Amino acid sequence: MAVTMNDVARAAGVSLKTVSNVLNNYEFIRPATRQKVLDAIAELGYEANLTARSLRSGKSRMLGLVVSDLSVPYYAELASRLMTVAAARDYRVLVEQSAATRANELTALQGSLSQLTDGLLFTPLVLDADAMAAARRGTKPLVMLGEHIDDPRFDQVTMKNVGAAKAMTAHLLAGGRRRIAVIGASPGDRAGSPGLRLAGYRAALAAAGVDFDPALIVPAEWRRDGGASAVARLLEGGQPFDAVFGLNDALALGAMHELVLRGIRVPEDAAVAGFDDIDEARFSSPSLTTVAPGMNEIAERCVQLLIDRIEGSEKAASGVHVEAEFELRIRGSAPAARVSQLPQTGTSPTPTPTPAAEGKVDP
Amino acid sequence: MAVTMNDVARAAGVSLKTVSNVLNNYEFIRPATRQKVLDAIAELGYEANLTARSLRSGKSRMLGLVVSDLSVPYYAELASRLMTVAAARDYRVLVEQSAATRANELTALQGSLSQLTDGLLFTPLVLDADAMAAARRGTKPLVMLGEHIDDPRFDQVTMKNVGAAKAMTAHLLAGGRRRIAVIGASPGDRAGSPGLRLAGYRAALAAAGVDFDPALIVPAEWRRDGGASAVARLLEGGQPFDAVFGLNDALALGAMHELVLRGIRVPEDAAVAGFDDIDEARFSSPSLTTVAPGMNEIAERCVQLLIDRIEGSEKAASGVHVEAEFELRIRGSAPAARVSQLPQTGTSPTPTPTPAAEGKVDP
DNA sequence: CCTGCATTCTGCAACGATGTAGCTGAGAGA
DNA sequence: TCTCTCAGCTACATCGTTGCAGAATGCAGG
Numbered sequence: 001m002a003v004t005m006n007d008v009a010r011a012a013g014v015s016l017k018t019v020s021n022v023l024n025n026y027e028f029i030r031p032a033t034r035q036k037v038l039d040a041i042a043e044l045g046y047e048a049n050l051t052a053r054s055l056r057s058g059k060s061r062m063l064g065l066v067v068s069d070l071s072v073p074y075y076a077e078l079a080s081r082l083m084t085v086a087a088a089r090d091y092r093v094l095v096e097q098s099a100a101t102r103a104n105e106l107t108a109l110q111g112s113l114s115q116l117t118d119g120l121l122f123t124p125l126v127l128d129a130d131a132m133a134a135a136r137r138g139t140k141p142l143v144m145l146g147e148h149i150d151d152p153r154f155d156q157v158t159m160k161n162v163g164a165a166k167a168m169t170a171h172l173l174a175g176g177r178r179r180i181a182v183i184g185a186s187p188g189d190r191a192g193s194p195g196l197r198l199a200g201y202r203a204a205l206a207a208a209g210v211d212f213d214p215a216l217i218v219p220a221e222w223r224r225d226g227g228a229s230a231v232a233r234l235l236e237g238g239q240p241f242d243a244v245f246g247l248n249d250a251l252a253l254g255a256m257h258e259l260v261l262r263g264i265r266v267p268e269d270a271a272v273a274g275f276d277d278i279d280e281a282r283f284s285s286p287s288l289t290t291v292a293p294g295m296n297e298i299a300e301r302c303v304q305l306l307i308d309r310i311e312g313s314e315k316a317a318s319g320v321h322v323e324a325e326f327e328l329r330i331r332g333s334a335p336a337a338r339v340s341q342l343p344q345t346g347t348s349p350t351p352t353p354t355p356a357a358e359g360k361v362d363p
Numbered sequence: 364m365a366v367t368m369n370d371v372a373r374a375a376g377v378s379l380k381t382v383s384n385v386l387n388n389y390e391f392i393r394p395a396t397r398q399k400v401l402d403a404i405a406e407l408g409y410e411a412n413l414t415a416r417s418l419r420s421g422k423s424r425m426l427g428l429v430v431s432d433l434s435v436p437y438y439a440e441l442a443s444r445l446m447t448v449a450a451a452r453d454y455r456v457l458v459e460q461s462a463a464t465r466a467n468e469l470t471a472l473q474g475s476l477s478q479l480t481d482g483l484l485f486t487p488l489v490l491d492a493d494a495m496a497a498a499r500r501g502t503k504p505l506v507m508l509g510e511h512i513d514d515p516r517f518d519q520v521t522m523k524n525v526g527a528a529k530a531m532t533a534h535l536l537a538g539g540r541r542r543i544a545v546i547g548a549s550p551g552d553r554a555g556s557p558g559l560r561l562a563g564y565r566a567a568l569a570a571a572g573v574d575f576d577p578a579l580i581v582p583a584e585w586r587r588d589g590g591a592s593a594v595a596r597l598l599e600g601g602q603p604f605d606a607v608f609g610l611n612d613a614l615a616l617g618a619m620h621e622l623v624l625r626g627i628r629v630p631e632d633a634a635v636a637g638f639d640d641i642d643e644a645r646f647s648s649p650s651l652t653t654v655a656p657g658m659n660e661i662a663e664r665c666v667q668l669l670i671d672r673i674e675g676s677e678k679a680a681s682g683v684h685v686e687a688e689f690e691l692r693i694r695g696s697a698p699a700a701r702v703s704q705l706p707q708t709g710t711s712p713t714p715t716p717t718p719a720a721e722g723k724v725d726p
Numbered sequence: 727c728c729t730g731c732a733t734t735c736t737g738c739a740a741c742g743a744t745g746t747a748g749c750t751g752a753g754a755g756a
Numbered sequence: 757t758c759t760c761t762c763a764g765c766t767a768c769a770t771c772g773t774t775g776c777a778g779a780a781t782g783c784a785g786g
Contacts (some may be wrong), residue, residue, distance in 0.1 A: 051418045052772035076439030224646040260648040283587040285623040415742035
């Protein structure tokens with residue numbers, strides 16, 4: 001019922017294969033012939049059948065994206081940009097949610113997703129490098145996102161976790177904070193986002209000559225409620241602190257919510273910093289100081305890398321590792337200079353002037 | 364290179380078609396034969412080639428989802444649930460972003476997306492019903508999401524916009540508010556989400572005998588910054604108000620952010636209400652009173668409806684219209700009773716006890 | 727004039743599944 | 757005993773495209 005290449009061929013008075021050649025930009029076709037075919041295509045409203053093309057050629061021009069949960073703002077924004085970048089290269093993105101379970105990550109890797117796509121962008125959360133290597137079937141390209149796995153066998157696009165966490169911690173120190181709680185890690189974490197960011201934190205403390213206090217490191221699920229309950233535990237534990245570094249924005253926002261709820265002023269009593277620069281960080285009250293991990297760059301680089309692998313233009317034998325540049329977004333929850341502990345001034349609706357002080361500390 | 368049905372057939376000593384029959388649960392196969400085939404499948408690790416199946420059968424077991432921008436939290440959460448619901452019926456979801464442009468909506472409707480999928484879940488934002496009807500090619504099922512279009516020709520799953528906005532407005536009125544600004548609509552809006560929600564607002568005012576003041580209706584882009592700048596304009600316009608009803612949560616959160624920034628206390632000086640109940644509404648400061656529009660129900664019903672259309676089990680000739688039930692989520696930004704206008708208590712970082720005062724003002 | 731090569735186009739055979747038709751043998755009914 | 761039916765299977769064509777091999781043409785070089 002749909003118009004096929006055969007119909008076009010008949011209408012243009014050429015062979016089926018010539019139509020195919022026109023569509024695939026085959027070099028040696030006389031302009032006149034090409035035009036006849038294009039006219040026939042336009043007249044009949046022909047559109048290539050992607051399924052047949054995919055069956056025959058073995059390529060689908062689709063990329064698979066595996067994340068734990070698309071409703072997590074970071075992943076939603078990432079997916080959105082990946083789609084845009086991929087579309088510019090004439091690829092689509094097919095998303096699959098793993099819910100961060102081992103079984104789902106395995107099926108995403110081995111199951112029909114990889115069959116339907118030409119390559120995978122994978123955010124591993126439970127599988128480790130060996131499990132991934134073992135589970136990987138066939139030879140379709142695979143690019144890892146995030147920092148759960150760091151292994152030379154895999155291509156990988158990630159953010160500068162250590163450097164960014166160090167810079168943010170240095171910023172808090174420069175603001176006069178000395179007891180900076182970290183939410184979302186355990187003191188012993190060494191790997192993955194928590195471990196790397198914690199390492200950055202410790203590096204900054206060391207550089208500033210401030211002692212590391214494990215009591216300030218509070219584990220939590222990386223969600224808003226995790227941030228809120230971590231702050232609750234911190235307060236109930238009686239540990240004094242003058243800043244909270246949430247290892248992602250959700251944690252930081254949850255933490256800030258809980259602080260405000262308990263009457264602790266942000267940033268006067270405690271500064272709050274996050275990581276990710278999700279859209280809502282700009283619109284919280286106060287707006288959240290955070291790390292912009294270069295999501296645009298991440299999206300561009302990983303799609304680029306994956307497509308280059310697919311099309312064979314990236315030839316590096318072992319894993320290519322890309323780290324995107326980050327930027328600090330200094331906003332109200334942890335401004336550059338510590339706001340002096342003013343008695344509250346009351347209800348003035350005038351904007352507080354931003355202190356221009358530049359406390360550049362640093363290595 | 365991959366294992367095909369032919370390999371399985373050879374291994375099991377049956378014909379190609381018998382393997383196909385086993386896979387498709389054809390009724391008349393001797394248990395012994397079936398078992399032989401299943402054994403061969405297991406032994407060879409055969410997996411059906413979905414592309415070939417799709418080419419031959421004309422079905423892909425994929426649903427297309429068209430939204431303007433996946434990074435909008437409402438769409439992200441919706442997409443996430445749709446995928447989960449679809450997966451339970453053994454369907455996948457392929458997402459496409461329209462950026463709310465006419466051209467993109469048209470290509471989403473006519474282009475390769477509909478070719479790759481068995482049916483479309485479509486959130487129209489710029490196309491109207493006639494344009495949709497005209498643009499629609501072929502006969503693949505199409506279910507509309509949202510309220511931009513309301514037309515008996517189309518299947519449609521939506522929320523109770525009028526009822527929910529009316530209930531929320533009634534809640535604000537019950538809290539003693541009388542000058543309720545609405546952000547995200549023009550006074551003349553009649554259709555689409557803005558028009559419907561505005562209608563609910565007006566209905567509630569009328570029911571309470573409160574006059575409608577067009578000066579309180581402020582148009583804005585449905586984003587956080589739109590909410591923030593709308594509040595700014597409202598304040599600069601000098602219109603007094605004691606509540607803000609953002610027609611979605613992003614607007615409300617942006618508005619709340621701007622209010623707090625300008626020293627206006629929420630909810631003491633102005634209550635704030637939203638619409639959508641996105642996850643972050645619970646975690647703002649104060650947490651946001653909003654309408655939960657029944658997203659779970661929407662996700663379930665629309666996937667159900669679309670798949671039923673695809674599989675032929677829904678036979679209604681004209682459009683099926685479904686409205687999901689809503690619930691009000693009463694939270695800090697607009698509590699049930701109006702908090703009395705306390706003088707500020709000062710600098711204590713200890714948690715402020717929640718005032719138990721019940722100043723039930725009201726109609 | 728023939729050969730060789732680039733150019734332009736065609737035909738056939740796949741890709742890996744499913745639909746349709748038809749064959750076979752066993753048991754039921756006359 | 758001879759149909760007739762139908763469970764259980766097989767064979768072949770087909771979905772719409774692309775890869776491969778090769779045919780036909782024109783033109784340069786010997």
